[in-house]
Amino acid sequence: MSYLKPQFRHPKLPKNKIGYTIKEYEGPLSTLCAGCGHDSISAAIVQACFEMSVEPHKVAKISGIGCSSKTPSYFLGNSHGFNSVHGRMPSVATGASMSNKDMVYFGVSGDGDSASIGMGQFVHVIRRNLNMVYIVMNNGCYGLTKGQDSATADQGSKSKAGSINPFQAIDLASLAIELGAPFVAQSFSGDKQQLVPIIKAAMHHKGFAFINVISPCVTFNNNAGSTKSYDYVRQHIEATSTLDFVPEMPAITTKYDQGKSTKVALHDGSIIQLNKLATDWNPEDRLSVVNALQQARLKNEILTGLLYVNTEWNDLHGTLNTCKTPLNKLTEKDLCPGEEILEGINSGFR
Ligand SMILES: Cc1ncc(C[n+]2csc(CCOP(=O)(O)OP(=O)(O)O)c2C)c(N)n1
Ligand code: SF4
Numbered sequence: 001m002s003y004l005k006p007q008f009r010h011p012k013l014p015k016n017k018i019g020y021t022i023k024e025y026e027g028p029l030s031t032l033c034a035g036c037g038h039d040s041i042s043a044a045i046v047q048a049c050f051e052m053s054v055e056p057h058k059v060a061k062i063s064g065i066g067c068s069s070k071t072p073s074y075f076l077g078n079s080h081g082f083n084s085v086h087g088r089m090p091s092v093a094t095g096a097s098m099s100n101k102d103m104v105y106f107g108v109s110g111d112g113d114s115a116s117i118g119m120g121q122f123v124h125v126i127r128r129n130l131n132m133v134y135i136v137m138n139n140g141c142y143g144l145t146k147g148q149d150s151a152t153a154d155q156g157s158k159s160k161a162g163s164i165n166p167f168q169a170i171d172l173a174s175l176a177i178e179l180g181a182p183f184v185a186q187s188f189s190g191d192k193q194q195l196v197p198i199i200k201a202a203m204h205h206k207g208f209a210f211i212n213v214i215s216p217c218v219t220f221n222n223n224a225g226s227t228k229s230y231d232y233v234r235q236h237i238e239a240t241s242t243l244d245f246v247p248e249m250p251a252i253t254t255k256y257d258q259g260k261s262t263k264v265a266l267h268d269g270s271i272i273q274l275n276k277l278a279t280d281w282n283p284e285d286r287l288s289v290v291n292a293l294q295q296a297r298l299k300n301e302i303l304t305g306l307l308y309v310n311t312e313w314n315d316l317h318g319t320l321n322t323c324k325t326p327l328n329k330l331t332e333k334d335l336c337p338g339e340e341i342l343e344g345i346n347s348g349f350r
Helices: 038-049 067-074 089-099 111-115 119-128 173-177 192-204 230-236 286-298 317-321 337-347
Strands: 059-063 080-083 103-112 132-136 183-188 207-213 237-239 240-245 259-264 271-276 303-309
Touching: 038 067, 038 132, 038 192, 038 207, 059 067, 067 080, 067 103, 067 119, 067 132, 089 103, 089 119, 089 132, 089 173, 089 303, 103 111, 111 119, 111 132, 119 173, 119 192, 119 207, 132 230, 173 183, 173 207, 173 303, 183 192, 183 259, 192 207, 192 240, 230 237, 240 303, 271 303, 286 303
Parallel strands: 059 080, 059 103, 103 132, 132 207, 183 207, 237 303
Antiparallel strands: 183 303, 240 271, 259 271
16 A cells, blocks of 8 residues: 555646635545545545635644544645544634634544543533534444444444444434534435535534534444444435535525425525425424434434534524634734723623
């Protein structure tokens, strides 16, 4: 295997709205195992950022620890990144976002990173509705430490070593919906066609956007008996919808109706166009989504697509009424506005 990524690209690669080719969004060669689902998710993030014409320096990638958390080293090489501590990505993302709300924040985590050591951080970042895209690359095991079962491994599933998992699985998508996450999607690393528009919609959603992506670990959890293997997922996947994302259109307020299609308008006028496949499911009704997820679980199916969306909720900046200007853009005059103004502020507290 070569450890040098070829630099050559076709000279006529298509350019996006800001004049960049996809090369500007790629990163160095991945050192993950060949065939790891995580690399496909990285490729989907690169594609989504290219298509959204986001300026790479306006993106921050923050991760915890694990093979999944290593991936930000291999995509968006011109963006900011912070590979933090196991399970602590959300608090680092919160700090970064509080100091600069003008960036797109990608939080990248694994099922071990989010559903065990980082569970406390996961639930609280949802509760606070931080404006970020939170991606869990979910392989049902701790890949980096050689494949121990994680808390999302399904009860009864078999590890490569042959042991049966006796514990119930934590369903991160259901949990996120229960906790009030305003955007929850689920996908499969092998389905770029579905994943790319989901990531684009999540980037434009103002508030917490959670994407649980089933991402097989080819080295430790791709065996018969695993419910996170490529074969199992391909046989049990069930899409709620197909979707398309249309950025910055004039606001359309059409509501969901009898037909098979739903349009969801985001804050900036962008549109998520959903073509419903599941009949008894409404992505804007929490109860309907919880029901659909439970039904799927009973049938051992993995429901994918944009599961739930609510565009009405205040994100953390809105709730706290934070300063509009990124802290690094504040001048000395902004920070020390003078005695008179300080006196006015102080008297407001008396
Ligand atoms: C505080 C701490 N505890 C334990 C570990 C060991 N450790 C490293 S990665 C990992 C789990 C990774 O699993 P997951 O988040 O699912 O990522 P994957 O490697 O499967 O993508 C663990 C337990 C650590 N690095 N730090
Ligand atoms: S050990 Fe598993 S999760 Fe880690 S890089 Fe290899 S295939 Fe991917």
